[in-house]
Amino acid sequence: MFIDAREVGNAQTFHTTVCIVGGGVAGITLALSLAKQQIDVCLIESGGLSSEAATDDLYKGENVGIPYDFDCNYRSRYLGGSSNCWGGWNRPLETEDFIERNWVPHSGWPLSRADLKPFYDRTHSLLALGPTTFESEFWESSINNPRVRRVPFKTSRVQDSFAQFSPPARMGKMYRTELESSRFIRVFLHANATNIATDSKAQNVTQVEIRTLNGCSFSVSAKYFVLATGGIENARLMLSSNQTQKEGLGNGNDLVGRYFMDHPRMQAGMVKLRKPFRGNKLYDIKHQDKSRYVYAHGTSVAAQFVLSPEVMEREQLLHSRVWFRSIFAGEGTNSVAALHRYTQTILHKGNANLQRRRDLMLMLRDPASTIGYVMARAFPVPPLVRGISLEIMVEPDPNPNSRVTLSDSRDPLGMRRVRVDWQLGSLVQKTFSRTLEILKEELQNAGAADIDVPPLFPDQQWPARLEGTWHHMGTTRMHDSAREGVVDRNCLVHGMNNLFLAGSSVFPTGGGNFPTMTLAALALRLADHMAAKILNPQQEIVSNEQEAGIDRRCG
Numbered sequence: 001m002f003i004d005a006r007e008v009g010n011a012q013t014f015h016t017t018v019c020i021v022g023g024g025v026a027g028i029t030l031a032l033s034l035a036k037q038q039i040d041v042c043l044i045e046s047g048g049l050s051s052e053a054a055t056d057d058l059y060k061g062e063n064v065g066i067p068y069d070f071d072c073n074y075r076s077r078y079l080g081g082s083s084n085c086w087g088g089w090n091r092p093l094e095t096e097d098f099i100e101r102n103w104v105p106h107s108g109w110p111l112s113r114a115d116l117k118p119f120y121d122r123t124h125s126l127l128a129l130g131p132t133t134f135e136s137e138f139w140e141s142s143i144n145n146p147r148v149r150r151v152p153f154k155t156s157r158v159q160d161s162f163a164q165f166s167p168p169a170r171m172g173k174m175y176r177t178e179l180e181s182s183r184f185i186r187v188f189l190h191a192n193a194t195n196i197a198t199d200s201k202a203q204n205v206t207q208v209e210i211r212t213l214n215g216c217s218f219s220v221s222a223k224y225f226v227l228a229t230g231g232i233e234n235a236r237l238m239l240s241s242n243q244t245q246k247e248g249l250g251n252g253n254d255l256v257g258r259y260f261m262d263h264p265r266m267q268a269g270m271v272k273l274r275k276p277f278r279g280n281k282l283y284d285i286k287h288q289d290k291s292r293y294v295y296a297h298g299t300s301v302a303a304q305f306v307l308s309p310e311v312m313e314r315e316q317l318l319h320s321r322v323w324f325r326s327i328f329a330g331e332g333t334n335s336v337a338a339l340h341r342y343t344q345t346i347l348h349k350g351n352a353n354l355q356r357r358r359d360l361m362l363m364l365r366d367p368a369s370t371i372g373y374v375m376a377r378a379f380p381v382p383p384l385v386r387g388i389s390l391e392i393m394v395e396p397d398p399n400p401n402s403r404v405t406l407s408d409s410r411d412p413l414g415m416r417r418v419r420v421d422w423q424l425g426s427l428v429q430k431t432f433s434r435t436l437e438i439l440k441e442e443l444q445n446a447g448a449a450d451i452d453v454p455p456l457f458p459d460q461q462w463p464a465r466l467e468g469t470w471h472h473m474g475t476t477r478m479h480d481s482a483r484e485g486v487v488d489r490n491c492l493v494h495g496m497n498n499l500f501l502a503g504s505s506v507f508p509t510g511g512g513n514f515p516t517m518t519l520a521a522l523a524l525r526l527a528d529h530m531a532a533k534i535l536n537p538q539q540e541i542v543s544n545e546q547e548a549g550i551d552r553r554c555g
Contacts, residue, residue: 005191022228024081033527047078061418080172088168130299142296231472269453319512329372338362
């Protein structure tokens with residue numbers, strides 16, 4: 001059932017078993033999974049069914065760290081969340097991502113890749129993916145196209161790594177009918193959670209307070225609560241909920257908002273493919289997304305270059321992924337930038353603040369660049385390709401000084417806006433530079449390409465071309481110890497009995513990979529955990545006592 005919160009009377013309280021705040025990938029996955037087990041759910045979504053400027057404005061905040069765009073132009077505040085602006089890339093994190101690395105401070109998860117394996121497998125159905133394998137040999141043989149070939153590296157220092165594309169799954173559209181028709185789910189649209197109320201000891205959440213932009217206010221009470229509003233907003237809501245704990249809910253150890261991470265990326269250097277590999281579509285991002293060339297088993301795939309685990313350990317580097325990027329006719333012009341914005345808006349991937357008329361005029365002023373780029377995208381033939389560069393995405397180091405805090409300015413709901421201080425350490429710069437050096441050597445030795453990469457950080461500063469990837473992670477990290485993390489391995493807030501967190505905000509490290517598949521797997525795992533607590537409470541008590549070493553046998 002969908003309920004427009006703007007039409008709900010003031011001062012009402014709705015009761016449910018589980019209240020989920022946030023209708024993105026994690027929130028929708030949780031709601032659907034719990035409903036299948038006949039558990040009542042209220043799903044609280046700030047937006048409606050499409051982008052709206054007034055709602056998008058609530059994402060705005062202040063940047064005080066590395067130059068970084070994070071607000072309403074790069075997120076989607078309506079049903080489906082970031083799946084509305086998601087490119088569809090999927091790959092699980094690697095086994096090494098979950099392990100503590102002595103050269104990466106604060107690394108290591110309390111879970112293993114094996115713990116998440118069954119849930120990773122279940123995400124293939126949820127996200128409309130193909131076979132549950134990412135093995136390079138499997139996909140190369142399945143594609144069976146002479147224009148798609150792997151590089152025969154002479155050593156094992158560099159490997160190729162395959163990702164699968166979701167169509168992509170726009171969760172708000174893909175599961176709209178199921179959400180609307182379920183008798184166990186109530187979806188409140190245009191409903192903004194503004195405070196999490198607790199008992200006097202801040203151990204139990206009693207209700208979530210809701211406000212709308214047209215002035216309505218009400219609350220939702222539940223047995224269990226889950227915050228699934230994203231890597232920035234999860235922290236913001238917990239820091240804002242300070243009526244019982246003045247430093248913010250769950251923030252007794254000053255960890256909420258810390259360890260903010262995003263994957264930094266940049267384009268660098270130029271690539272000249274040697275004859276056997278000219279026209280190879282496998283590693284070029286411009287030929288991968290839903291490509292008819294790199295396709296098998298009903299699924300588009302993509303390959304990138306990664307360093308082997310042994311090389312990363314020996315060189316003491318973070319994870320990274322590198323791919324080729326064709327430079328098409330018209331690329332880099334104002335008209336093509338306008339084309340990208342215009343397309344995003346039309347496809348409901350961007351936000352309603354984008355100015356369509358302005359962008360249309362920019363395209364019309366330079367039709368040659370606009371048409372040239374469109375033709376290159378549709379027919380990527382050599383005359384329309386101006387060159388090939390490298391694009392590299394690097395794992396962010398988990399840094400406690402990289403953080404989300406509250407600013408002094410307030411949004412129309414009266415909530416303090418965010419202040420984002422994105423920080424990256426020298427290990428990230430080292431990984432950027434050394435990864436490309438090793439890749440250059442290996443591609444040349446394999447006879448695949450000649451690479452020219454100038455120094456990336458000649459003054460040790462971050463260059464203007466550095467971008468984020470809008471993978472907001474880490475602000476409520478997972479750790480078995482309350483001194484090191486905000487939630488435990490089951491995503492329960494330390495020191496609390498009924499507040500869970502979902503999404504990539506709980507990631508202790510970000511890996512060098514795309515987060516959607518992992519956050520969806522964690523949501524499925526959390527749904528199973530919560531269902532067990534709700535449907536078998538006595539079994540849950542026994543299980544907890546066994547874990548704590550309590551023996552209640554007589555004698």
